[in-house]
Amino acid sequence: MRSSATVKPSPQTQTPTTTTTTSTPLPPLTICQPPAPTPPYQRLTKALQCDPRCGHEVTIGRRIGLYRFCGDIGRGNFSKVKLAVHQLTRLFRFADKVAIKVVDLDRAGLDAKALRMLSSEIATLECVHHPNILRLFEVVETLGRVYLVTEWIRGGELYNHITQGGPLREIHAAPLFKQLLLAVKHMHSLGYVHRDIKAENVLLLSEDRLKLADFGFSTQLINGANQKLDTFCGSPPYAAPELFSDDHYIGAPVDVWALGILLYFMVVGNMPFRAPTIPGLKAAILKGDYLLPGQLSLPCIRLIQRILIHVPAQRPTIDDMLNSQFVTCPKLSAELMQYELNLHTKPAKRSIFWVRKSQRLRKTASLRERYAEVVKKPAISMNTRQQNEMFVHSFLHPIEAGQAAEQPPGSAKEMEANGGESTKRAGPSRRYLFCGTLKKKITPIETEPEKQLSNGGPAAGKLNPWSVEVADDCPLFKNYDAETGSCVMLPTNTDDLSQLCALEFEARQLLAELGVSSQMLITATPSGPRSDIIGAYRIVVNRLQKQSWLARKHVEMALHLEPKQEKRIERQCCIL
Known part of the structure; x- marks a missing residue:
């Protein structure tokens, strides 16, 4: 008999059964991103x-x-x-x-x-x-x-520049002196006086740009421009006479006197009043005797002697000095020197012998050196108490170089006597002014355009770097140097960048990349310079203005300046 047994199918032979199961959705994949970098x-x-x-x-x-x-x-x-x-x-x-x-x-x-x-x-x-x-x-x-x-001013002090390199040429000193006048005028308009203007406190940013520094002795005139001050301050060689003689003084004429001493130092190279001790210097300033070198041009001489006047009320204002011919026409001084140099120079004689010519490079002497060597003008004695009326009241009148006449050399007293006689003969409508051996006719104040000399002056079509002007809207650079509003020191209290000027707009964009937002700037504004955010803002603004100024200079040099040609001299030798 067979026994019946139940055989279970193996797992491999088991038939699959269809079952319906509900699939649960998978969670979304998360991508791990690195954290954002911390702003600087x-x-x-x-x-x-x-x-x-x-x-x-x-x-x-x-x-x-x-x-x-x-x-x-x-x-x-x-x-x-x-x-x-x-x-x-x-x-x-x-x-x-x-x-x-x-x-x-x-x-x-x-x-x-x-x-x-x-x-x-x-x-x-x-x-x-x-x-x-x-x-x-x-x-x-x-x-x-x-x-x-x-x-930080890279060029250093004006004092070191002059003591090491000698006095400045007048065509270079005039633009620098004009910048000083503009800086002092800005201070006086706001009710501040400097009271320590000297060459050590003038810093050279470049050959044709400077900045006034060291405001430790400055003060604000709360009671107006005629407020009397009683503190003796500043450097003794630049001190006005009233600082030694009076108990009280007015601040603006003291700054004007210091500007006159500084101009003398810029073009001469030493001080007008010198003494080994402070009491001796005080006596020299109160006495008022000084010498003006004969190689200086007439516009420069008239401006210096017009500033150095003993009575404070008779000194010129800053606007008068800005309107003087030495400041408004920088190249006139060189033209006057060149014109008179041509009058004293004899034409070269031609040799009758056969000669051999050889080209040799030579370092040409400056115009001032050739002028002092050929013309040989004597020094002019001046006094701050006894002013020549012609010099004092005519320093703003224009001088025309073509009307210059050669006179025989003589002493200062002879020139003053001749000047008086010429004044009497000329009548009240015109006056004659003597400087060394050169007689100039003084006419009423005119606004004529500057005339160029036909004899010894620059060529008609030659461009002069001092007369170069580039339009403010020149597309080659951003004119940030002209923007001197309140945004230079403190940012505007607004978050809307469309309301800002171009300078502040670019400064805020750069600061935003550094991690300083506009809201941080506005919050730090009440702290003023004691906030590191405001310090960073001013540094960025200063950098943008400096880059704009450098770009402007590069444009002027590329468009207008001509390459200098090396001058050669022909040396001759006779073969007999």
């Missing part, structure tokens, strides 16, 4: 708080705030000036160097007067902003020190 400003501020290396640099005096020191510039009685680099703009695209004046408050000898000078300098620099005035970026205060961050 936030990264720097965090490093100053947490990075031990930054803390060590602050401790040893290598860093303050966003600035890292990289050298020394100078040293004073209670302060020292250091060169530093702004680390925020350095991380982006700039490497802006600044000058930091470090004042040690804990140093023995720093009295209340020095503290008042420091606060006065900060207040003045915060209120006056001009293309020819040193710009204040930021003020950093610690427990024992105060740091004044200003722009």
